[in-house]
Amino acid sequence: MAVASKLIENNFRMNRLPHIWCPGCGHGIIMRGIAEAIENLGYDKEKVCIISGIGCSSRAPGYMDFNTLHTTHGRALAFATGVKLANPDLKVIVVSGDGDATAIGGNHLIHAARRNIDITTIIFNNNIYGMTGGQYSPTTPHGDLGTTAPYGNVDNVFDICRLAEGAGATYVARGTVYHAKQLEKNIENALKNKGFSVVEGISICPTYYGRKNRKGNAPEMMMNLKDTTLDKKVAAKLPQEKVEGKLIIGEFVNKSQPEFCEEYHKIVDKFTKED
Amino acid sequence: MSKKKNVSLKTNQAWCKGCGICVAFCPVKILELKKDKIHITDKEKCIKCGLCELRCPDFAIYLEEEENGQ
Ligand SMILES: Cc1ncc(C[n+]2csc(CCOP(=O)(O)OP(=O)(O)O)c2C)c(N)n1
Ligand code: SF4
Ligand code: SF4
Ligand code: SF4
Ligand SMILES: [Mg+2]
Numbered sequence: 001m002a003v004a005s006k007l008i009e010n011n012f013r014m015n016r017l018p019h020i021w022c023p024g025c026g027h028g029i030i031m032r033g034i035a036e037a038i039e040n041l042g043y044d045k046e047k048v049c050i051i052s053g054i055g056c057s058s059r060a061p062g063y064m065d066f067n068t069l070h071t072t073h074g075r076a077l078a079f080a081t082g083v084k085l086a087n088p089d090l091k092v093i094v095v096s097g098d099g100d101a102t103a104i105g106g107n108h109l110i111h112a113a114r115r116n117i118d119i120t121t122i123i124f125n126n127n128i129y130g131m132t133g134g135q136y137s138p139t140t141p142h143g144d145l146g147t148t149a150p151y152g153n154v155d156n157v158f159d160i161c162r163l164a165e166g167a168g169a170t171y172v173a174r175g176t177v178y179h180a181k182q183l184e185k186n187i188e189n190a191l192k193n194k195g196f197s198v199v200e201g202i203s204i205c206p207t208y209y210g211r212k213n214r215k216g217n218a219p220e221m222m223m224n225l226k227d228t229t230l231d232k233k234v235a236a237k238l239p240q241e242k243v244e245g246k247l248i249i250g251e252f253v254n255k256s257q258p259e260f261c262e263e264y265h266k267i268v269d270k271f272t273k274e275d
Numbered sequence: 276m277s278k279k280k281n282v283s284l285k286t287n288q289a290w291c292k293g294c295g296i297c298v299a300f301c302p303v304k305i306l307e308l309k310k311d312k313i314h315i316t317d318k319e320k321c322i323k324c325g326l327c328e329l330r331c332p333d334f335a336i337y338l339e340e341e342e343n344g345q
Contacts, residue, residue: 004287005328018290023293028331218332
C-alpha cells in the first residue's frame with residue numbers, strides 16, 4: 001500500500017518521513033516545491049546536490065533523496081562553493097533559513113551573489129529563529145516580538161530580495177507557501193539560471209513567530225500571506241495606495257552574466273593548454 | 276495541477292498532524308479534522324484541484340492515478 005504520492009516516493013527518503021517539523025510548519029510546503037521543481041526539470045538525481053546549514057529549515061536535505069550535505073550554521077554556501085568548484089557538473093542547491101542565510105551567513109550570501117557562482121539558494125523565511133525557540137532574526141519585522149525582543153524588535157528588516165539583487169544575484173524571486181504553485185515555478189526558473197539564484201520562500205512558523213505575535217493558527221497564517229502580499233505584475237497596474245504596505249511577490253531579476261566557475265576554469269585552461 | 280483525469284483522493288492519517296490547512300482551503304469544503312486527523316466527508320464532490328496536496332506540509336493528502344484505469 002502506497003503511503004504517499006509518486007512525487008514523495010520518488011524524491012524523499014521514505015524511512016525518514018514523517019518529518020519532525022511542527023503541525024502547520026510551512027517548511028514542508030517549500031521542501032515539496034523543491035522536489036517538484038527538480039522533477040519537472042528532469043534532472044538526474046545523481047547530478048543534484050542539496051546542501052544546508054543549521055535550523056529547522058536546514059533539516060530539509062535530511063529528508064530528500066539526493067546527494068545531500070548538512071553543514072554548520074550559516075556556512076552552507078561556503079561548503080556549496082567548494083562542492084560546485086570541484087564538481088562543476090553538479091546542480092548545487094542550498095537550503096537555508098532567514099537566520100542561517102542573512103544573520104550568521106549573511107556575508108557568505110552577498111559574496112556568493114557577487115561572484116555569480118552557479119548555486120540556487122532557497123531561503124525559508126519564517127521571520128524568526130525557529131529551531132532555537134523564537135529569537136528575532138534579520139527578517140523579524142520592526143516592533144514584532146521574539147524571545148530576545150520581549151518589548152518589540154527595535155531593528156529594521158533586511159529585504160532579502162533587494163539584498164540579493166544589490167549584491168549581484170542573477171536570479172531573484174520571492175514567493176510564499178500560500179502561493180505554493182508560483183513558488184515552485186520560481187524555484188524551477190532559479191534552477192534554470194546559470195549563475196547565483198536566490199528564491200525567498202515566505203514560510204510560516206506557527207509555533208514561535210505565530211504564537212508570540214498572535215498571528216493565529218496555521219490556516220490563519222496562510223490566509224494572512226494571501227492578504228498581505230501582491231504579485232508584482234498585479235501591483236504594477238494598481239494605484240500606489242493599494243500597493244502601500246503589501247509585500248511584493250514574483251520574479252525580480254532573471255539575467256545572464258558570466259558565471260564564476262566558468263570564469264575560473266578559463267584561467268585554469270589557459271595554463272593547462274600551454275604545456 | 277492535476278486535471279480531472281483518472282485520479283483519486285488519498286489520505287495518510289499516520290502522517291497528518293492536524294494543522295487544518297487543507298481543510299481551510301479546499302474549495303468545495305469536503306475535508307474535516309476528527310481527533311486531529313484528516314477525514315474526507317464527501318469524496319464524490321472532490322473536484323481534484325490538488326490544492327490540498329500542494330499545501331499539505333506533511334504530504335498526508337494527495338491525488339493518485341488510479342491503478343486500473345477506465
Ligand atoms: C555557530 C552557531 N551559532 C548558533 C547556533 C544556534 N542556532 C541553531 S539554528 C539557529 C537559527 C535558525 O534560524 P533560521 O535559520 O531562521 O532557521 P529556522 O529554524 O527558523 O528554520 C541558531 C541561532 C548554532 N547551531 N551554531
Ligand atoms: S519551530 Fe517553527 S520553523 Fe521550526 S518546525 Fe516548528 S513551526 Fe517549523
Ligand atoms: S483535490 Fe481540491 S477539491 Fe479535492 S479535497 Fe483536495 S482541495 Fe478539496
Ligand atoms: S494539511 Fe496535511 S497535515 Fe494538515 S490537516 Fe491536512 S492532511 Fe493533515
Ligand atoms: Mg527562520
